[in-house]
Every structure is written in structure tokens, then in C-alpha cells.
Amino acid sequence: MPRSTVLPELAYPDISEAITRLCDAFGFTLRIRIADHRAQLNVGDGAVILIAADGEVYMRTAVMVRVEDVDRHYERARRSGMRIVLEPKDYPYGERQYNVEDFAGHHWCFSQSIADVDPREWGGNARRFVAPRAWPAAKSCLVSGVGEAYDGLARGPDRKFQPISNQEQTTNMKITGNTILITGGGSGIGRGLAEAFHALGNTVIIAGRRKHALDATLAANPGMKAVTLDVESRGGIRAFAAQMAKDYPSLNVLINNAGIMRPEILKNQQEDVADAEAIVNINLLGPIRLTAALLPQLRKQAHSVIMNVTSGLAFVPLALTPTYCATKAALRSYTQSIRYQLKGTTTEVVELVPPYVQTDLMGGASDPRAMPLDKYIAEVMEILSGQPAATEICVENVKRLRFAAENGQYDAIFNGLNDAMSKAAV
Ligand SMILES: NC(=O)c1ccc[n+]([C@@H]2O[C@H](COP(=O)([O-])OP(=O)(O)OC[C@H]3O[C@@H](n4cnc5c(N)ncnc54)[C@H](OP(=O)(O)O)[C@@H]3O)[C@@H](O)[C@H]2O)c1
Numbered sequence: 001m002p003r004s005t006v007l008p009e010l011a012y013p014d015i016s017e018a019i020t021r022l023c024d025a026f027g028f029t030l031r032i033r034i035a036d037h038r039a040q041l042n043v044g045d046g047a048v049i050l051i052a053a054d055g056e057v058y059m060r061t062a063v064m065v066r067v068e069d070v071d072r073h074y075e076r077a078r079r080s081g082m083r084i085v086l087e088p089k090d091y092p093y094g095e096r097q098y099n100v101e102d103f104a105g106h107h108w109c110f111s112q113s114i115a116d117v118d119p120r121e122w123g124g125n126a127r128r129f130v131a132p133r134a135w136p137a138a139k140s141c142l143v144s145g146v147g148e149a150y151d152g153l154a155r156g157p158d159r160k161f162q163p164i165s166n167q168e169q170t171t172n173m174k175i176t177g178n179t180i181l182i183t184g185g186g187s188g189i190g191r192g193l194a195e196a197f198h199a200l201g202n203t204v205i206i207a208g209r210r211k212h213a214l215d216a217t218l219a220a221n222p223g224m225k226a227v228t229l230d231v232e233s234r235g236g237i238r239a240f241a242a243q244m245a246k247d248y249p250s251l252n253v254l255i256n257n258a259g260i261m262r263p264e265i266l267k268n269q270q271e272d273v274a275d276a277e278a279i280v281n282i283n284l285l286g287p288i289r290l291t292a293a294l295l296p297q298l299r300k301q302a303h304s305v306i307m308n309v310t311s312g313l314a315f316v317p318l319a320l321t322p323t324y325c326a327t328k329a330a331l332r333s334y335t336q337s338i339r340y341q342l343k344g345t346t347t348e349v350v351e352l353v354p355p356y357v358q359t360d361l362m363g364g365a366s367d368p369r370a371m372p373l374d375k376y377i378a379e380v381m382e383i384l385s386g387q388p389a390a391t392e393i394c395v396e397n398v399k400r401l402r403f404a405a406e407n408g409q410y411d412a413i414f415n416g417l418n419d420a421m422s423k424a425a426v
Contacts, residue, residue, distance in 0.1 A: 001095060001113060002031065002040060002047035007064040009109060011053030015039055016379065016396075018050050033386055062099065062107035070112035074098045077110075093117055173305055173350055173388050175381065179203040179250040183231055183290065184258030186213030188359030189309065192377035193255060198224050205248060207240075208258060231258050231286030232278070241293035252301040254294050255352075256287035256331075257309040261324045261362045276323040283327035288334065298347055307350040308335045312401030314353070316410065319418045321362075339391065350391055352380065355398035371397050 012018035019039055022028050028041040028048070037052035049064060067073045074088050077100050085107065086099035094117035099109045180197050184190035185206025198204045198221050207229040208214055214226035225248075229240050244251055260282050262275045269275075287308055298304040314332045317325035332351060339349035358370040379395040394402050404413045 001066070001093070001111070002042075004046040005066050007047055007049055007066075009049045009051050009062040009064050009107075011051050011061045013053050015050055015052055016382070022050075062109050064109040064111055067110050067112055070096045070098060070110055073110050073112075090114060173307075173348060173384055173390070174303070175384050175388075176200050176202060178253045178305075179205070179248055180253040180255060181205045181207060181244065181248075181251055181294075182255040182257055183207045183229065183286070185255075186210060186217050186226070188361060188373065189354060189357060189376070190255070190257040191217050192373050193257065193380070194224065195221055196377050196381050202253075203248070203250070205244075205251075231290060232281045234289060237286075237289045237293050241290075241297070244294065245297050249297075250301070251294070251297055252304040253307065254291065254298060254305070255307045255309070256290060257307075257352075258286060259283045259309065259361070261321055263320045263362070264322055265320075266322075279323045279327055283324065284330050284334075287331060291338065295347070299345065302346060304347045305350055306338070306347065307352055308332075309352045309354065310335070312353060312355050312398040316401045316404050316414050316417060318421065320421055348391070350393065352393045353398050353402055355395060355401070371395070 010018075015033075015037060019030055019033070019041070022041060023030060026043075028043050031040040031042045031047060033039040039050045041048050041050065051062075053061075070088055074084070077098075078084055082103075083101040084098065085101050086097070088096055088098040090096050094113060094115035095111045096114045097109055097111040099107060101107055175197070178197070180194075180202050182190050182194045182197075182204065185194040185204070186208040187210075190206065190208075194204045194206050194217065203225070204221075205225040205227060206214055206217055207227050209228065209230050211228055214228065218224050218226050227240065227243065227247075230236050260279055262279060264275055291306055295306075298306065308331055310332045311325070311328040313321070313325045314328035317329070332353075335349055335351045342349055354376065356364065356367075356370040357376045358365050358367060358373050364370045376395060376397075380393055383390060383393050383395070392402075400409075400413065404410045
């Protein structure tokens with residue numbers, strides 16, 4: 001907790017936006033961030049706390065006051081007729097707190113420190129994080145994230161929460177000091193990730209079929225490396241792995257990002273399934289083959305990561321692209337199995353689950369309904385930086401699809417998505 005006795009708690013609809021804009025405009029720095037619902041900003045020798053405003057009565061702008069004995073304080077406030085909003089409760093970050101509404105409707109949170117808890121003990125991890133200039137949050141700031149368990153606790157007893165990762169790993173995804181291979185790194189999400197990791201000083205090797213796309217990326221990012229690769233080619237992957245071992249013996253991160261997405265209208269195509277075969281080859285067999293070919297090299301490293309790029313459509317399929325969605329669901333399943341198999345080794349397995357992002361994947365590069373690529377990459381890097389133990393990287397925009405089933409909304413979202421597509425196609 002910040003040292004100040006009195007701390008304003010300001011409610012904002014979007015914590016990420018509030019951090020960026022307040023730091024940009026007023027020169028504040030981020031002290032700590034707790035998932036998507038809470039953050040602390042350093043303000044001179046004091047601090048302000050940002051909370052997610054979501055309409056719940058205790059998620060409103062308030063004043064936090066640190067007290068010596070919170071239970072005695074609570075008794076006094078209760079006797080004087082103040083409306084108690086949250087009863088006193090111990091929180092895992094070492095504070096016992098209660099919330100109250102005063103006679104004018106102002107909210108107060110009274111807090112007693114009961115333990116000196118390092119953020120890492122409740123799943124957080126503070127580190128210095130410098131965003132590249134191209135990212136929206138172009139600030140050097142201290143970022144911290146927490147695990148899913150705290151996410152639920154901190155939001156109050158009745159609140160539903162969505163886990164960020166489904167399995168705890170003992171090793172962490174570091175965002176610096178790596179040698180990273182990114183398939184499909186010559187465009188879209190792959191290029192965005194390549195540039196972000198390159199800007200942080202990692203050795204980045206991009207791979208893909210189109211030499212001109214690789215060359216354009218290298219020209220814009222001096223020092224980045226490229227190798228041509230077709231992940232559809234079984235023999236090509238074998239030769240590629242041998243070349244990687246020779247040219248980049250320190251390779252410790254494989255990002256299986258290359259993919260294609262094509263519509264398939266079964267009523268029209270009769271028995272021709274060439275598109276479906278290509279999609280399975282590239283999106284599913286590609287990562288399986290490349291992982292198998294590079295795993296011996298990855299296993300030699302003190303710490304290595306396999307990151308597989310799936311999709312929100314792995315969770316709720318878009319009927320227009322049936323094989324694409326099936327490959328993404330299959331890749332998710334494969335990712336979970338190999339993560340389990342590699343448990344206890346120095347190789348971590350991570351799933352990146354993009355929402356609809358502005359790229360050329362299926363002509364959506366300028367679709368205003370898709371998430372802008374730079375915003376997506378910035379949010380991913382923020383998650384990787386703040387929650388290095390996360391095994392599933394889900395930005396806010398994808399959570400509706402990712403947690404559709406858990407939230408009991410699968411049918412509604414499946415029908416809504418596909419009915420809207422059918423109407424648009426008419
Ligand atoms: N954009 C979205 O809305 C979205 C949403 C969810 C998931 N994703 C996933 O994100 C990943 C990246 O897609 P993107 O949106 O960034 O689209 P993109 O710009 O079209 O990127 C796809 C990349 O994959 C590479 N690739 C395709 N076939 C390949 C092959 N046979 N061998 C090697 N590389 C190959 C392409 O390079 P070459 O053509 O030069 O080979 C290209 O650089 C994909 O796995 C996609 O499914 C995207």
C-alpha cells in the first residue's frame with residue numbers, strides 16, 4: 001500500500017485507458033496494477049487508486065483512509081448511523097477494510113494494514129517496463145499484475161470473475177533477454193509482436209513464405225533477422241529446424257503464429273476440400289510439426305517458451321469459416337496437452353487468444369469493428385509484462401468469446417454472431 005494516510009479512490013470505466021491518459025497528461029507513474037479492475041498511481045509523495053467503475057455500489061469514487069484499528073473505527077461509524085456498504089474483511093494484499101457511505105452519499109474506505117505482503121505473494125510481480133514509442137502507452141512505468149484468485153477476491157464476495165490463466169506455471173514468460181522465432185512475422189499480429197519484442201532488445205527472427213514481406217519488416221526494424229519458411233512443408237520444417245540450431249543456438253521462444261483463414265460454403269463447393277486441407281496443414285499441422293522439430297533445441301535452454309496463437313473463434317465458432325475455427329479449437333486442445341506434458345520442465349507453454357484484429361487475415365485490415373493492431377499488441381505486451389505467469393493471454397476484447405460458455409452465454413453469442421454474419425451476407 002502507498003504510505004499516505006488519505007488516498008483518493010477514483011472510479012473509471014476503463015482502467016487501462018485511465019492509466020495511460022492520467023500518466024500522459026499529469027506525469028503520474030504507475031505504481032501497481034491489479035488485473036483490469038484496480039491500479040495505484042504515484043503522485044509526488046502520495047498516490048491515487050483507480051478502481052473499475054461498473055455500477056456496483058462499492059465500485060464508486062471514494063476516499064480511502066488508513067486507520068490504526070479498523071474494527072473499532074467500523075463500530076463507531078455504524079453506531080453513528082452511517083450506511084455500511086462492505087463489512088470489515090481481510091484482503092490478501094495485507095489490508096483489513098470496510099466501506100461506508102456517508103450522509104451526503106460520499107463513499108469512504110477505511111483500511112488497516114495487517115501484514116506487509118510482497119505483491120508477488122498474492123500473484124503479482126512488479127518489474128520495470130518500457131513501452132516502445134509506437135505503443136499508445138508510451139511511458140516508462142512500474143507494472144504489476146496478479147493471478148486470477150486475487151482478481152475474484154478483490155472485487156468483492158459476490159462478484160463473478162474470469163480467470164486469465166487456467167494453469168499455474170512455475171516458470172515465467174520473460175519479455176526480455178530471449179531469442180524468439182515468430183512464424184508469420186512478416187505481417188499482422190506476427191509483425192506487431194516481432195516489433196514489440198525487438199524494441200525490448202530481444203533477438204527476433206521472423207519466418208514466412210513471402211520474402212518481400214519479411215524484407216519490408218527487416219528494413220523497418222534494423223537488426224531483426226528473417227528466414228523463409230513454408231509451414232506446410234514437412235521436409236522444409238526439418239531443414240529449417242537444423243538451420244535454426246546452427247544459426248541461432250540460443251533460440252528459446254517459438255511463437256506459432258502463421259495462419260490462414262478462408263470462408264467455406266459447403267453447399268457450393270461439393271467435394272472439393274482443398275481450402276480445408278490447406279487450413280489444417282498450416283494452422284494445425286504447421287505448429288505441431290514445428291514444435292516437434294524445435295523442441296529438442298528449446299529443451300536445451302535454461303528457460304524456453306512455446307506460444308501458440310489460437311483465436312476467440314476457438315471458443316465460439318464462426319460458421320462461415322468452419323475449418324479455420326476447428327483448427328483453432330484443436331490447437332488450443334493441443335496446447336493444453338503439451339503444457340501438461342511439459343509440466344515441471346523448463347519449457348513453458350502459452351496460448352495467445354486474439355479477438356478480431358485489424359490485419360489482412362481475411363480482409364479486415366480496415367474494418368472499424370476489429371481491434372486496431374497497435375492497441376492489441378500494446379495490451380498483449382502489458383499482460384505479458386504484468387502477469388508473466390499467465391498461460392492464456394486474453395485481452396479485454398476477446399473475453400466475451402473466451403468466457404461465453406463459463407458465463408452461460410454460449411448459445412446466445414453463437415447465434416448472435418452467426419445470425420449477424422448470415423444477414424450481412426444476404
Ligand atoms: N486478425 C485476427 O482477427 C485474428 C484473430 C484471431 C486469431 N488470429 C490469428 O493470428 C495469426 C496471425 O494472423 P494475422 O491476423 O496477423 O494475419 P496475417 O497478417 O495474414 O498473418 C498471417 C501470417 O501467416 C503467414 N503464413 C501463412 N501461411 C504460411 C505458411 N504456409 N508458412 C509460413 N507462414 C505462413 C503469412 O506469411 P506468408 O503469407 O508470407 O507466408 C502471414 O505473415 C493467425 O494464426 C490467425 O489465425 C488472427
